[in-house]
Amino acid sequence: MQERTYEKVETLWPYGGFTVRAVESKLGEGRLTLTGKSLLFERNDGLAIGFGFPNLQQIRLKDVHTVELAYSLQGELRTVLFRVLCTFPDGTARDDLPARDEPYRMSLLRAITGGVVARFLADHSDARTEGLSKMEDEKFEARVKDLRANVALFPDKKQFEDNVWWDEDLRRRSLEAAESEPAIWDDPYRDRLFYTGTNPTMTVDNAFEKLDLLQEDWVNGRLDPRQRARSAATDYLIVKRMSELGYMGVHGEPSSVWSNAADRLVQNEGRVGTVVLRFL
Numbered sequence: 001m002q003e004r005t006y007e008k009v010e011t012l013w014p015y016g017g018f019t020v021r022a023v024e025s026k027l028g029e030g031r032l033t034l035t036g037k038s039l040l041f042e043r044n045d046g047l048a049i050g051f052g053f054p055n056l057q058q059i060r061l062k063d064v065h066t067v068e069l070a071y072s073l074q075g076e077l078r079t080v081l082f083r084v085l086c087t088f089p090d091g092t093a094r095d096d097l098p099a100r101d102e103p104y105r106m107s108l109l110r111a112i113t114g115g116v117v118a119r120f121l122a123d124h125s126d127a128r129t130e131g132l133s134k135m136e137d138e139k140f141e142a143r144v145k146d147l148r149a150n151v152a153l154f155p156d157k158k159q160f161e162d163n164v165w166w167d168e169d170l171r172r173r174s175l176e177a178a179e180s181e182p183a184i185w186d187d188p189y190r191d192r193l194f195y196t197g198t199n200p201t202m203t204v205d206n207a208f209e210k211l212d213l214l215q216e217d218w219v220n221g222r223l224d225p226r227q228r229a230r231s232a233a234t235d236y237l238i239v240k241r242m243s244e245l246g247y248m249g250v251h252g253e254p255s256s257v258w259s260n261a262a263d264r265l266v267q268n269e270g271r272v273g274t275v276v277l278r279f280l
Contacts, residue, residue: 022067022082032082039069041082051080135222140230143214146184147234149177150207155200157246163201174203181206185213204247207238232269233279236262 022032022041030043038050051071058070067082153174158166165171174197181196182188192213194206214231217223223231243258269276 022084024080024082027080032084133222134224135217135227137227140223140227142184143210144230144234146177146181147207147210147214148237150196150203150210151234151237151241153177153196153203154207154241154245155203159200160204160245160247163199165197165200171197173197185210187213204242211235211238229269229274229276230279232265232274233276236265236276237280239265 023029024041027041027049028043028045030041033040033042035050038052039056041049041051043049051069055071055073056069057072057077059067067084068079069082070077070079072078153170154160155165155167155170159170165174176197178196178198181193182190185193187193192209194202194209196203196206211231211234214223214234218228218231239258240262243255243262246255247258248255249257266276
């Protein structure tokens, strides 16, 4: 750990509109920023403390808004806990998970949970994550395949807006796809998953719920960098498909809102070294 670090700072939180700040019992309150060499904690009094990547031994989420860092200092292993909070442009702060029905839940999850800190450092530095159970490729591939099949079953604009299946063949195929979902996502009682094919909007919502599950796997360290990149690519496919089908935005915006969201995702993931379009 080096005090009064004067590195060039570039904020790398991938989704804009948020300020990510942190509170630590001894260090106080400040702002967390990622640079090319360290996780930088800038205290409110102006002191900057850099946690250099080579010295980081472990990064994990203790809960949805607490990041634990283990680092070596002159050969001694130390730990620090940061409580990560997200402040919105209107000044309100959040440290809890957004509600299931909240628009743009995925973007908020990335910003609020502190998973951005934990996963970026683990994926893009020499830091090690220990004691984390990674998801096997076979299981991950089955989830991605199922999610992409779900996207292919999205109804057209009229069915979506009317919330009625006018295409009986599409409805039938959606119901058939639903049979294998609980096993693939380890959700036998559908505590999280909706029932694909029951009605058109539920089929769309189900894709976002599956994306939520992949996001939580990433936040909690179960996905490797390649798997995380493929998850981001699936996120892109979902919003791109909604644009192609002409869906209105969640607040009645024109369908271009989804195309714009897809473009922003590509740009923002590129800032942290992920070329989304390569994983489509």
